[in-house]
Amino acid sequence: MKPRDDRAWLLVLPVFAVVLFSAVLPLMTVVNYSVQDSFGNNQFFWNGMGWFRELLDPTSELGGRFLAALGRNLVFSAVILAIEVPLGILVALCMPRGGWQLAVTMVVMALPLLVPWNVVGTIWQVFARADIGLFGAAVNGLGIDYNYAGNATAAWFTVIVMDVWHWTSLVALLCYAGLRAIPDAYYQAARIDGAGRWAVFRNIELPKLKRVLVIGVLLRFIDSFMIYTEPFVVTGGGPGNSTTFLSIDLVKLALGQFDLGKAAAMSLVYNLMTLLVCWVFFTAMTQLDAAREPTP
Amino acid sequence: MPDFSWMAWTWQTAAFFALLAATLAGMTALALLRPEAPRRGILRFPTTRGDRLFVSLLGAAVIHVLWIGLGGEGVWPALGASVLFGAAMFRYA
Numbered sequence: 001m002k003p004r005d006d007r008a009w010l011l012v013l014p015v016f017a018v019v020l021f022s023a024v025l026p027l028m029t030v031v032n033y034s035v036q037d038s039f040g041n042n043q044f045f046w047n048g049m050g051w052f053r054e055l056l057d058p059t060s061e062l063g064g065r066f067l068a069a070l071g072r073n074l075v076f077s078a079v080i081l082a083i084e085v086p087l088g089i090l091v092a093l094c095m096p097r098g099g100w101q102l103a104v105t106m107v108v109m110a111l112p113l114l115v116p117w118n119v120v121g122t123i124w125q126v127f128a129r130a131d132i133g134l135f136g137a138a139v140n141g142l143g144i145d146y147n148y149a150g151n152a153t154a155a156w157f158t159v160i161v162m163d164v165w166h167w168t169s170l171v172a173l174l175c176y177a178g179l180r181a182i183p184d185a186y187y188q189a190a191r192i193d194g195a196g197r198w199a200v201f202r203n204i205e206l207p208k209l210k211r212v213l214v215i216g217v218l219l220r221f222i223d224s225f226m227i228y229t230e231p232f233v234v235t236g237g238g239p240g241n242s243t244t245f246l247s248i249d250l251v252k253l254a255l256g257q258f259d260l261g262k263a264a265a266m267s268l269v270y271n272l273m274t275l276l277v278c279w280v281f282f283t284a285m286t287q288l289d290a291a292r293e294p295t296p
Numbered sequence: 297m298p299d300f301s302w303m304a305w306t307w308q309t310a311a312f313f314a315l316l317a318a319t320l321a322g323m324t325a326l327a328l329l330r331p332e333a334p335r336r337g338i339l340r341f342p343t344t345r346g347d348r349l350f351v352s353l354l355g356a357a358v359i360h361v362l363w364i365g366l367g368g369e370g371v372w373p374a375l376g377a378s379v380l381f382g383a384a385m386f387r388y389a
Contacts (some may be wrong), residue, residue, distance in 0.1 A: 005331055007328065028309070029302075046306060049371060269361060
């Protein structure tokens with residue numbers, strides 16, 4: 001391979017200056033907080049790795065709480081991915097191929113994506129209410145006891161359905177774009193070979209969707225792993241701690257209890273996990289691209 | 297001189313970030329003076345020096361978290377392991 005000339009990267013320096021103020025300085029402050037303790041009044045005391053030790057020890061109060069929130073968050077991400085990805089593919093396969101029907105479908109599907117997070121939360125908070133909400137009252141009318149404010153299962157159900165409502169369209173639109181990019185020749189060849197619908201999906205469509213699916217899974221995983229606003233508006237992390245995901249717990253710790261040191265240590269470990277997953281997906285994505293277009 | 301006391305600096309964290317900044321500056325200078333070709337190693341995909349540095353730093357953070365999580369005493373063993381890991385990445389990745 002020929003040597004790369006990376007000098008063009010220097011052109012991103014102005015952006016770096018902006019990011020310095022919006023991200024780098026705050027992140028440095030978080031690192032500084034994570035090794036110190038404060039009793040307010042901007043006075044700090046050295047605590048070394050103390051907060052990290054406590055955070056990573058599951059038997060401590062902080063560690064147990066962190067592990068529980070992490071577990072809940074991973075279950076949440078796994079569940080929404082297990083629903084949104086197959087559902088998104090299915091929706092994409094069912095979408096019209098052209099004409100006004102396609103335009104209407106696209107607009108309707110894009111609607112949830114355009115609604116701000118806190119508005120999505122408010123919509124579902126009202127929609128799912130057992131007394132006045134259309135959805136909640138209807139479910140209770142069927143004789144099923146459903147109250148997201150008092151029952152952990154109902155709270156989880158609400159938060160998951162809300163996320164599926166909000167984000168399945170994203171996966172579906174990505175997959176639709178991926179499906180449209182498959183040349184007709186593949187389908188013709190399949191017809192000549194007498195391939196059934198499942199064989200076409202399994203051997204042509206799914207492999208061709210690999211790249212958009214990696215992007216979709218990455219976006220949905222990271223987004224759901226950092227989810228805050230929607231569950232916060234609907235359940236506030238409750239009932240009890242049952243829907244307290246990592247971000248919600250972090251905000252409680254930092255702004256509710258004002259434990260800056262503990263919260264800083266938690267955000268750094270949290271950030272490391274996000275960074276790791278991003279790196280793995282990013283590498284997988286760029287390698288898939290490279291495999292597709294081999295450079296001489 | 298703007299007041300940065302709100303950032304709650306300690307000399308340890310300042311040294312850490314200074315070292316990080318120096319590394320990035322050094323790597324930038326190296327990239328300008330000695331352009332390189334990506335090469336394929338044990339990670340089985342082409343990596344540049346920058347990729348190898350990133351993997352080393354990410355790995356160092358993971359090693360420290362694991363060390364503390366497993367109840368290791370002090371941070372020096374974790375730092376030593378991170379340096380070894382980084383060296384291995386630069387040599388073989």
